Amino acid sequence: MRWKLVDAAADLEAARLLAYRAARLIDEGGDAVLPAAYAKKVATEIALRRIVDCIQAMGANGLRADYPLARHLAGAKIAAFTDGSIEMMNERIGAALPQVFGTVG
Numbered sequence: 001m002r003w004k005l006v007d008a009a010a011d012l013e014a015a016r017l018l019a020y021r022a023a024r025l026i027d028e029g030g031d032a033v034l035p036a037a038y039a040k041k042v043a044t045e046i047a048l049r050r051i052v053d054c055i056q057a058m059g060a061n062g063l064r065a066d067y068p069l070a071r072h073l074a075g076a077k078i079a080a081f082t083d084g085s086i087e088m089m090n091e092r093i094g095a096a097l098p099q100v101f102g103t104v105g
Helices: 002-027 033-057 059-063 069-081 086-101
Strands: none
Touching (some): 033 086
C-alpha cells in the first residue's frame, strides 16, 4: 500500500513540475503551448490513475459520501473531457514531435 502512495506522491511532483514550467514560460512571455499541453495531459492522466488507487486503498469506504474521492474522480474525468481533452493534447503534442525529436516517420 505504501508503494502506491509513493507512486502517487512522485507522480504529483512530476505533474507539478510540468505545470510550473508552463507557468514560468507564461510569466516570461514565452511560448507555453507545448509545455502546457504536456502538463495537462500528464496531470489529468495521473489524477485519474491515482484517485482510483486511493479509492482502492480505502476499499468500499473510498466510495462513501463522507470522503471526497468519488467527487474528485468525477472532477478528474470531467477535466479529461473538457477545456482541452487528453485527445486534443495528444494531437497538439503529436504535431510538435518533428520539432521535439527531429524528423519522425
